[in-house]
Amino acid sequence: MWNNEQFVKMALIGTVEVFNVIVEGMEKNLKWHWSKSVRQLTESVKVMLEEMDPDLYSKGLMDMEAKESMAHLEDIKRKKKWERIEWEAAKNQFLNPQRYIRVSY
Numbered sequence: 001m002w003n004n005e006q007f008v009k010m011a012l013i014g015t016v017e018v019f020n021v022i023v024e025g026m027e028k029n030l031k032w033h034w035s036k037s038v039r040q041l042t043e044s045v046k047v048m049l050e051e052m053d054p055d056l057y058s059k060g061l062m063d064m065e066a067k068e069s070m071a072h073l074e075d076i077k078r079k080k081k082w083e084r085i086e087w088e089a090a091k092n093q094f095l096n097p098q099r100y101i102r103v104s105y
Helices: 007-013 015-032 036-052 054-095
Strands: none
Touching: 007 015, 015 036, 015 054
């Protein structure tokens, strides 16, 4: 698919709209895909796209890094919020211990 001329033509037509998505997918393939042949094929497509429009490719990388950075910050924020909730719950449990009723049969 990557070496198909029709794909390259379609990618050129919608380059601005889809380039970030393509760059992100390729970078993830290069980093995480289990298949060596897939990573090698992805690398050849990456080189081809970088040669087509180096500025647009660089912009796609920067956008991807910004997106990952924002996701990381959101993750930290979410974890802190949960820590605060757990701390408040533990404090509340200490001040108001549960009273259990023992039922015997």
